Amino acid sequence: MEKSQLTKEFEEQFGKLSSRIDMVQRTQPETLEQYMPKLPDSIPTKLKKVISASYILCLTEEIYEVTFDNFKTDFLVFSSFLGFDVEKVSDISNEDFISIYLNPFVQILLIASDTFTEMLKTFIVELASGYSKELVRTLVIVNFYEPLFHKILDLVKVEIDLRFICAILTTTVEDFIDRKSRLKKGVQFSEFSISSLYKEFVDQYPLSQGQDLVFDMCNKLTVERTWEALEKLVSKEIESLSKSIETQRKDSLTQYKANVAREKEKYSDDYYVTMITGRLFELFVLERPLTDTLRTGIVNAVDVMIRRYLIDKHGYASASAEKTLTIACNLLWETVWELPQIVASVMDPSEIMAIMKADNPHKWLKDKERMFKLRFCQLLTRHAGRNPLPAVIGNAFIKMLEVAQKIKVRISFD
Amino acid sequence: MTTENKDAKFDEIVQASMLISLFSGVDPKTKYFENIPILMGGEGLIGDHQARLKVEEAFGQLNLPDLFQTFDFTMYRSSYEPYKLREDLVIAPYIYTVNAKHENTFVMSLFLTPWADVNLSQFQEKIVDFTSYFSGIFRRTSEEIHLKKETMQNRTKECEKGGSMLMGYLSHLVFDQRQMLGGTEKVTKPTQLIAVLFQRGKIGQIFACIGKCGNSFAAKKYPNLESCPNCDGEISRDPIHIFEPRDVSVAYPHGFKDIDSQENLNFKAPTPIELLYLFQSSYLPNEIRVTLNRISPTVFAQIVPLPHRALFEYRNSDDVLTLYSLSKIQDDEILIISGITDSHVQIEGQLSQMALRIFMRDINEGVKKGYSRKEIFMKSILKEWELSKWIKLEGEGTPEPLMSWSNLAKELESDVRRR
Numbered sequence: 001m002e003k004s005q006l007t008k009e010f011e012e013q014f015g016k017l018s019s020r021i022d023m024v025q026r027t028q029p030e031t032l033e034q035y036m037p038k039l040p041d042s043i044p045t046k047l048k049k050v051i052s053a054s055y056i057l058c059l060t061e062e063i064y065e066v067t068f069d070n071f072k073t074d075f076l077v078f079s080s081f082l083g084f085d086v087e088k089v090s091d092i093s094n095e096d097f098i099s100i101y102l103n104p105f106v107q108i109l110l111i112a113s114d115t116f117t118e119m120l121k122t123f124i125v126e127l128a129s130g131y132s133k134e135l136v137r138t139l140v141i142v143n144f145y146e147p148l149f150h151k152i153l154d155l156v157k158v159e160i161d162l163r164f165i166c167a168i169l170t171t172t173v174e175d176f177i178d179r180k181s182r183l184k185k186g187v188q189f190s191e192f193s194i195s196s197l198y199k200e201f202v203d204q205y206p207l208s209q210g211q212d213l214v215f216d217m218c219n220k221l222t223v224e225r226t227w228e229a230l231e232k233l234v235s236k237e238i239e240s241l242s243k244s245i246e247t248q249r250k251d252s253l254t255q256y257k258a259n260v261a262r263e264k265e266k267y268s269d270d271y272y273v274t275m276i277t278g279r280l281f282e283l284f285v286l287e288r289p290l291t292d293t294l295r296t297g298i299v300n301a302v303d304v305m306i307r308r309y310l311i312d313k314h315g316y317a318s319a320s321a322e323k324t325l326t327i328a329c330n331l332l333w334e335t336v337w338e339l340p341q342i343v344a345s346v347m348d349p350s351e352i353m354a355i356m357k358a359d360n361p362h363k364w365l366k367d368k369e370r371m372f373k374l375r376f377c378q379l380l381t382r383h384a385g386r387n388p389l390p391a392v393i394g395n396a397f398i399k400m401l402e403v404a405q406k407i408k409v410r411i412s413f414d
Numbered sequence: 415m416t417t418e419n420k421d422a423k424f425d426e427i428v429q430a431s432m433l434i435s436l437f438s439g440v441d442p443k444t445k446y447f448e449n450i451p452i453l454m455g456g457e458g459l460i461g462d463h464q465a466r467l468k469v470e471e472a473f474g475q476l477n478l479p480d481l482f483q484t485f486d487f488t489m490y491r492s493s494y495e496p497y498k499l500r501e502d503l504v505i506a507p508y509i510y511t512v513n514a515k516h517e518n519t520f521v522m523s524l525f526l527t528p529w530a531d532v533n534l535s536q537f538q539e540k541i542v543d544f545t546s547y548f549s550g551i552f553r554r555t556s557e558e559i560h561l562k563k564e565t566m567q568n569r570t571k572e573c574e575k576g577g578s579m580l581m582g583y584l585s586h587l588v589f590d591q592r593q594m595l596g597g598t599e600k601v602t603k604p605t606q607l608i609a610v611l612f613q614r615g616k617i618g619q620i621f622a623c624i625g626k627c628g629n630s631f632a633a634k635k636y637p638n639l640e641s642c643p644n645c646d647g648e649i650s651r652d653p654i655h656i657f658e659p660r661d662v663s664v665a666y667p668h669g670f671k672d673i674d675s676q677e678n679l680n681f682k683a684p685t686p687i688e689l690l691y692l693f694q695s696s697y698l699p700n701e702i703r704v705t706l707n708r709i710s711p712t713v714f715a716q717i718v719p720l721p722h723r724a725l726f727e728y729r730n731s732d733d734v735l736t737l738y739s740l741s742k743i744q745d746d747e748i749l750i751i752s753g754i755t756d757s758h759v760q761i762e763g764q765l766s767q768m769a770l771r772i773f774m775r776d777i778n779e780g781v782k783k784g785y786s787r788k789e790i791f792m793k794s795i796l797k798e799w800e801l802s803k804w805i806k807l808e809g810e811g812t813p814e815p816l817m818s819w820s821n822l823a824k825e826l827e828s829d830v831r832r833r
C-alpha cells in the first residue's frame with residue numbers, strides 16, 4: 001500500500017529529529033550529564049538522555065532559549081495534554097516517546113520561530129507603507145497566526161487547549177524579541193516559560209476549544225501582549241524603510257508624469273498623419289507616377305493609421321462605420337490640407353478660376369476650408385461605401401488621388 | 415498606498431463604494447440576538463454626517479437569524495444591476511449582497527460599488543472566514559458576561575472593534591490589493607436549467623412601514639400617507655421604486671406537466687408560483703432600500719436595483735438553486751427574463767446550467783433585432799420546451815394557472831410547435 005503524504009512527512013520529520021538527537025547524544029555526552037539529574041526520577045535514563053539532548057538541540061539551533069528547568073516543565077505540561085503520565089513512562093519505548101511527545105513539541109517551536117521571522121518582514125513593510133496599525137494587526141493575524149495555528153493543530157492531532165498553543169506562540173515571539181534586543185549585552189537565558197504564561201492565559205481567557213476562537217485569541221492574548229515591544233524593536237527599520245518608500249514614490253510619480261506627457265505627444269494627431277505624408281510627398285511634390293507599390297503602400301498606411309488611432313484612443317481596433325469614417329476623414333484631411341493639388345480635386349472649375357484670380361489665395365482657401373472638408377468627406381464616403389473597413393477607406397482615398405493627379409496634369413498643361 | 419499615483423477615476427470609484435456589514439450574534443445563554451452594523455467607506459455617497467447613525471438604527475432592527483431559519487431556501491449571495499430613473503445620474507452603484515452563518519452568528523454584507531465584476535464566490539469565501547472569526551469574539555464575550563467579568567455594553571464595544579478590524583481588512587483587500595475582482599466564479603454544485611420566467615411590467619412606487627409591521631403600500635393607492643394604516647408606525651419619507659410585474663410567462667421542459675401526478679419522486683418539485691416567489695425573494699429587503707434612500711437620496715432614490723444573479727441553498731441539504739436574470743427596457747416597459755437552475759431536480763428534457771448562458775445570449779440577440787418573445791423562444795436553444803401564455807398577475811390572489819404545472823399546461827401559447 002502506498003503511504004499517504006502525511007505519513008511520509010511525519011516519518012521524514014521524525015527521522016530528522018531522532019537522528020539529530022542521536023547526534024547530540026554521541027557528540028556531547030558531558031553536557032548531557034549536566035542536565036539529566038534535573039529531570040524527575042521516575043523517567044528512565046534513556047528518556048532522560050533524549051529530553052536533555054532535545055534541549056541542547058533547541059539551544060544550538062536558536063529555536064527556544066530558556067533555562068533547562070523551564071524547558072522541562074513546559075515539555076511535561078505539553079505532554080500531559082497528550083496524555084503523558086510520568087508515573088507510567090516505563091511502558092513506552094524510546095522511539096515512540098520521540099515520535100509521540102517530543103517531536104510535536106520541538107516541531108511546534110521550530111515552525112513558530114520560522115513563521116515569526118517571516119512575519120516580522122511583512123510587519124515592517126506594511127507599517128512602513130503607511131497602513132494603519134489596526135489593519136496591519138488584522139493582516140498579520142489572518143495571514144500568519146491563523147495558518148500557523150492550523151499547522152500546529154494538524155501536528156498535534158488531538159484536541160488540545162488552544163490557550164496553551166497561544167502561550168507557545170507568545171513565548172516564541174517574546175523570546176525572539178528578547179534575543180534581538182539583548183544581542184549587544186551578551187548571551188543570557190530569557191525568563192519566559194510557556195507553562196507560567198499558560199496559567200496567566202487561563203485566568204484571562206474563559207474558553208479553550210473551537211477553531212473560531214483562533215482569531216480572537218491571537219488578537220486578545222498574543223498580539224495585544226507583544227505588539228508594543230515589536231514596534232519598539234523594529235522602529236528604526238520601519239522609519240528608514242518608510243523614507244526609502246517615500247523617495248521611491250516620488251521618483252515613480254515624476255516618471256509617471258513624464259510618461260504621460262510623452263504618451264500625449266506620441267498620440268497627437270500629427271503622429272498618425274506622418275504615417276502617410278511621406279508617400280503623398282513622393283506622389284505630388286516629387287511627381288512620381290502612382291505605381292502599384294505606391295498604391296498598396298498608401299492603402300496599408302491608411303489602414304494602419306486608422307486602426308492604431310482606434311486602439312490608442314478608444315482601446316479597440318474596430319468601431320462603427322460612422323465612427324471609422326469620421327476618424328478617417330479628420331485624419332486624411334489633415335494630410336490633404338498640406339497638398340493643394342488634392343484639395344483642387346474637390347473644387348469646381350469656377351472655384352479653381354476664382355483661386356487663381358484671388359489677391360490672397362491662402363486666405364481664400366482658409367475661409368472656405370470647412371466647405372471643402374465637407375465635400376472631401378462626402379466624396380470619400382461615396383467611394384468607401386456604406387460599411388467600410390479601414391483598408392476599403394484606403395482604396396477610396398486612392399481613387400481620389402487618381403482624380404487629383406489628372407487635375408494636376410491638366411493644370412500644369414494650362 | 416500611493417495616493418498620488420492613483421488615477422482620479424479610481425479615487426472616484428473608491429469614494430462611491432461602500433461596504434455595510436451587519437453581524438448578528440445569538441447569545442447562547444439568553445437566546446436573544448445582538449446586531450452590530452459596520453459601515454466602511456462611501457464618502458462620495460453619503461451626503462449626511464448622521465449616515466452612520468441611520469445605518470445603525472435601520473440595520474439594528476433587521477432580524478438576520480429569521481432570514482436563515484424561516485424559509486426552505488436561504489439566499490447566500492446576490493447581485494443587482496442599477497436601473498437608472500434619471501439619465502444624468504453619473505454614479506449608479508452595483509449592489510452585491512453576501513450572507514453567511516457560523517453556528518450562532520449571522521452576517522449580511524452589502525457591497526455597493528461601481529465595479530461590475532466583483533467575484534462573489536471569492537468574496538463569500540472571505541466573509542465565511544470572517545464570520546467564524548467574529549463568532550469567536552462573540553462567543554468569548556458572551557462567556558465573559560456569563561462569568562460576570564464583562565458587561566453587555568463592553569461586549570458591544572468589543573464586537574464592534576473586532577468587526578471593524580475584519581471589515582477594514584476586507585476593504586483593504588478589495589481596494590488596495592484589488593483582489594476579488596473578475597475571474598471565474600466557483601460552482602458549488604452542478605445545476606440544471608429547470609425553468610425560464612418572462613416578466614413584464616413597469617416601475618412603481620411604494621411606501622414602506624418602518625414601524626412594527628413592515629408592510630408596504632402602493633403610492634398610487636395611498637398618495638399622502640403619514641403613518642402606517644396597519645400599525646400606526648412611521649412611514650418612509652421618500653417612496654421606494656420597485657419593479658411591478660404586470661404579467662408573467664413561463665418556459666419549462668416538456669416532462670414537467672406530469673410532475674404533479676408522479677408520486678414516487680423523492681422530492682417536492684417547486685411549482686411555478688414558488689419559482690416566482692423565489693425571484694421575488696432575491697429583491698433587496700425594503701428596510702435596506704429605505705436605509706439606502708435615507709443615506710443618499712440623490713443616488714439611491716433614483717435607481718432601482720434589478721436582480722441579476724442569486725444563489726440559494728436548500729436549508730437542510732447542500733443542494734443549490736441559482737437565478738440568472740437579464741433585464742431589457744423596451745419603450746417605457748421593463749422585461750425581465752430569469753433562468754432558474756436547480757441541482758436536485760432530475761427530469762427528462764433538462765439542460766445543463768451552461769445552456770442558460772447560451773439562452774441569455776439568444777435573448778440578447780433577439781431583443782437587439784426586435785423579435786417578439788415567441789420568436790425569440792422559437793429561435794433559441796429552448797425551442798423544444800413548452801411556453802405558456804402571458805398570465806396576468808394583477809388583482810387579488812394567486813392566478814390559477816401558476817398553482818401547478820398541470821394547470822399551466824392548459825395555458826400554452828397556441829402557435830408554438832406542439833409535440
